[in-house]
Amino acid sequence: MSESGLQVSDLEDQDRRDIEVLWEYHVLDSGPVDGDxxxxxxxxxxxxxxxxxxxxxxxxxxxxxxxxxxxxxxxxxxxxxxxxxxxxxxxxxxxxxxxxxxxxxxxxxxxxxxxxxxxxxxxxxxxxxxxxxxxxxxxxxxxxxxxxxxxxxxxxxRPQVMPVWDHPTPDVPLDRMINLMVGDLQRLRVYAEAGFQEPVDVPDDVWAAYERLAARGFDRFVIK
Incomplete structure (x- = not known):
């Protein structure tokens, strides 16, 4: 799939549910905190x-x-x-x-x-x-x-927290966002196995959402 003009209304219902599952899992916010x-x-x-x-x-x-x-x-x-x-x-x-x-x-x-x-x-x-x-x-x-x-x-x-459907903009197209989220989810496992990052638990429903979206063609940044 290309980045040319994909809209939320173009997505299947299952796609939207899967995207929301990945978003909720990816967004890790510590809340207000001070640091060096x-x-x-x-x-x-x-x-x-x-x-x-x-x-x-x-x-x-x-x-x-x-x-x-x-x-x-x-x-x-x-x-x-x-x-x-x-x-x-x-x-x-x-x-x-x-x-x-x-x-x-x-x-x-x-x-x-x-x-x-x-x-x-x-x-x-x-x-x-x-x-x-x-x-x-x-x-x-x-x-x-x-x-x-x-x-x-x-x-x-401390990421910028917002609803998933508010995130896409003309400079950050919806299709790119989905493809990057899918690729980042896969990397949580692949890069942990390679020693680049700490292991994290990926719940079964999150992994299933990743697999469905990748199979639907949102695999531009998936490591083949």
């Missing part, structure tokens, strides 16, 4: 940067690290790194440049954490608690990745 730093995971969705800026303004953490070079979507759409785009947005929101650190070499979620860890160590910045800011449906996998790649930090997740 915010780690904004780069992606095609600038709302992640917006949410990081809001959390910074609320006093959640004194430092924002934006991480991301070129990802599987942004490598085809942006001429600059995800970190640079996020940083530009955060400065526009009033985050001081001295409160920002850019990590712009990573190309996947494991590197987001391992490269940022090395960057802060090299700069002599000690952190004990971190707040992950990500797309809503990336939160659970991000937390599992953090636990494996940077276990000495106590991690919290």
């Amino acid at each position: 730093f915010l780690l904004a995971l780069g992606s095609h969705d600038l709302r992640v940067a917006d949410h990081a800026g809001e959390l910074y303004a609320s006093g959640a953490a004194p430092l924002v690290v934006v991480t991301g070079g070129a990802g599987k979507v942004t490598s085809k759409e942006w001429s600059t790194s995800e970190a640079a785009r996020y940083a530009e947005r955060l400065v526009e929101m009033g985050v001081p440049r001295e409160s920002l650190i850019l990590e712009d070499a990573s190309t996947n979620s494991s590197e987001n954490f391992s490269f940022t860890r090395k960057l802060l160590l090299d700069r002599g910045i000690e952190v004990r608690t971190g707040i992950i800011v990500s797309k809503p449906y990336m939160a659970r996998r991000a937390r599992a990745t953090a636990g494996r790649q940077w276990p000495e930090v106590r991690w919290f997740t």
